[in-house]
Amino acid sequence: MALVELRDVRKEYPPAKRGGEPVHAIRGVDLDVEAGDIYAVVGYSGAGKSTLVRLVNALEPATSGSVTVDGVELTGLKERQLQRVRLGIGMIFQQFNLLHSRTVWGNLAYPLEVAGVGRAEQQQRISELLHFVGLADKAHQYPEQLSGGQKQRVGIARALATSPKLLLADEATSALDPDTTQEVLDLLARVNRELGITVVVITHEMDVVRSIANKVAVMEDGLVVERGLVKDVFAEPQHAVTKRFVGTVVDTVPAGEVLDDLRQRHRRLVTLEFREGSPGQSQVFAELLDRDVRFELVHGGIERVQGATFGNLTLALTGEPARVQEAVAAVSRLVRTEELA
Amino acid sequence: MSTRETRLPELWDLVWQNTVSTLWIVALVMLIGGLLGLLLGVGLYVSRPGGLYQNKVVSAVLNVLVNFFRPIPFVILIAAVQPAARAVVGTGIGNRALVFAMVVGSMFAIARIVEQNLVTVQPGVIEAARSMGASRLRILRTVALPEALGPLVLGYTFAFVAVIDMQAIASVIGGDGIGGFALQYGYRQFDTVVTWTAVVIIVVIVQLVQFGGNRLARHFLRR
Numbered sequence A: 001m002a003l004v005e006l007r008d009v010r011k012e013y014p015p016a017k018r019g020g021e022p023v024h025a026i027r028g029v030d031l032d033v034e035a036g037d038i039y040a041v042v043g044y045s046g047a048g049k050s051t052l053v054r055l056v057n058a059l060e061p062a063t064s065g066s067v068t069v070d071g072v073e074l075t076g077l078k079e080r081q082l083q084r085v086r087l088g089i090g091m092i093f094q095q096f097n098l099l100h101s102r103t104v105w106g107n108l109a110y111p112l113e114v115a116g117v118g119r120a121e122q123q124q125r126i127s128e129l130l131h132f133v134g135l136a137d138k139a140h141q142y143p144e145q146l147s148g149g150q151k152q153r154v155g156i157a158r159a160l161a162t163s164p165k166l167l168l169a170d171e172a173t174s175a176l177d178p179d180t181t182q183e184v185l186d187l188l189a190r191v192n193r194e195l196g197i198t199v200v201v202i203t204h205e206m207d208v209v210r211s212i213a214n215k216v217a218v219m220e221d222g223l224v225v226e227r228g229l230v231k232d233v234f235a236e237p238q239h240a241v242t243k244r245f246v247g248t249v250v251d252t253v254p255a256g257e258v259l260d261d262l263r264q265r266h267r268r269l270v271t272l273e274f275r276e277g278s279p280g281q282s283q284v285f286a287e288l289l290d291r292d293v294r295f296e297l298v299h300g301g302i303e304r305v306q307g308a309t310f311g312n313l314t315l316a317l318t319g320e321p322a323r324v325q326e327a328v329a330a331v332s333r334l335v336r337t338e339e340l341a
Numbered sequence B: 001m002s003t004r005e006t007r008l009p010e011l012w013d014l015v016w017q018n019t020v021s022t023l024w025i026v027a028l029v030m031l032i033g034g035l036l037g038l039l040l041g042v043g044l045y046v047s048r049p050g051g052l053y054q055n056k057v058v059s060a061v062l063n064v065l066v067n068f069f070r071p072i073p074f075v076i077l078i079a080a081v082q083p084a085a086r087a088v089v090g091t092g093i094g095n096r097a098l099v100f101a102m103v104v105g106s107m108f109a110i111a112r113i114v115e116q117n118l119v120t121v122q123p124g125v126i127e128a129a130r131s132m133g134a135s136r137l138r139i140l141r142t143v144a145l146p147e148a149l150g151p152l153v154l155g156y157t158f159a160f161v162a163v164i165d166m167q168a169i170a171s172v173i174g175g176d177g178i179g180g181f182a183l184q185y186g187y188r189q190f191d192t193v194v195t196w197t198a199v200v201i202i203v204v205i206v207q208l209v210q211f212g213g214n215r216l217a218r219h220f221l222r223r
């Protein structure tokens, strides 16, 4: 059984105005997050990502469907029981949401107090956590004295305090600059690797997905429109939204103005799709060279995502037309080939 | 009248007695009105839409109550709550009845101050506490109130100054206090020195309270 299981989950919010339409934030989602995953949920603003994590964390009840976390069905639980479920799930936020009236130490103590952990044990645990996130020297500072990255590390430490099996991160790096983002992502990856904690990251940044997630679900308008292993989804995005997201970090097939420009400048253009396990570039290029076809790389590149190598290379070909035709045919038997001009 | 003819030197005992009266009455009102205002303010805050214990009916009732009492000018309120004072403190006149009126007058204003300061606590912080499994009562006690403590102290300081003003009016109507003293021995006797002595005393009290409030608020805000 997966650590998190969503079955035909729906969430409606009451209409903003009396007599208005209710908001269908989640419109029938199935999702399995296996123990050990770093599962990314991507989508544009308003897609329903935050609502989804709020359902998983039992902050809101689903309107219908079933949500189970670690084998516990959340629908129908009483507030007290939900509190116990939440205690076993860590959560971090875009705005960090630290208690300003408490020091770093006090912030880490908070969930332990809620859990009823004794003083001595609290001390022990807090100092472990501070060392884990590298903030031992900041224990007695107040949140406003910390940088954004440090605040988020406190947020992570606080979320880990009660040793949860699951950590939910809602746009946890969206308020951070690129360097700090990487620092926080590295920490999340360590949380997963060293502590064995399953992580769900909500994001609209594909870089985040690429750098730490092993699985991804793409949401649009309250639905999961595509899901799979990150390396597969990056290599072969199916849905239009997924393609747009993947396109933000991976050069895919040239389109629009770029394509128009290339067509002006070159007579013969082909895009070759190299995938993990497909014939290599040297083998493909040999087919061209054998027929005296010269080529120039005009668009694309090779990516490595989660250990898989792939890429789309657009080549401009020159040579005797018949032989070029022959070469393209030979190449297309090796890798997927799209003729652009 | 010129300053040479002031009766201030023979009135020092009264100045002292009335200052002490003002202080203890204000303190008493702040204690009772402050506590009731806190309860009412917390009630307003938690019952709001999206609040910890959101409840349309309770929210509407509390709001009507506060909106009804808060705009009543204090001089009129004293008369208006006289029957209630008789029922609650056993008399419609004198210090006890006036303290009752002041408690009523201050608690509704304090309720709004408390509500407004609690509302400034970021909803995200409340949500974070919820996500850690804290109960709503615990969140109120350990998140909402402590997070708003700095502004709350400033709000109470503001209320304190308003209560000093109320007390001056109350003492004029018929109770002890520096306001009534200023009216009787300063204004009515055209003794400007006596009037200004009362002014200075009140200004000093207000300054001290404001100074203390600011210090305390800064301590809690640490920002």
Ligand SMILES: Nc1ncnc2c1ncn2[C@@H]1O[C@H](COP(=O)(O)OP(=O)(O)O)[C@@H](O)[C@H]1O
Residues within 6 Å of the ligand: A013, A014, A023, A024, A025, A043, A044, A045, A046, A047, A048, A049, A050, A051, A052
């Ligand atoms: N508490 C709420 N009340 C009403 N509508 C809401 C509420 N929370 C979210 N929504 C609506 O649900 C939809 C999904 O929101 P959200 O889950 O926050 O999306 P995302 O996190 O992907 O940006 C949006 O249309 C949003 O306006």
Ligand SMILES: [Mg+2]
Residues within 6 Å of the ligand: A049, A050, A051, A171
């Ligand atoms: Mg969101």
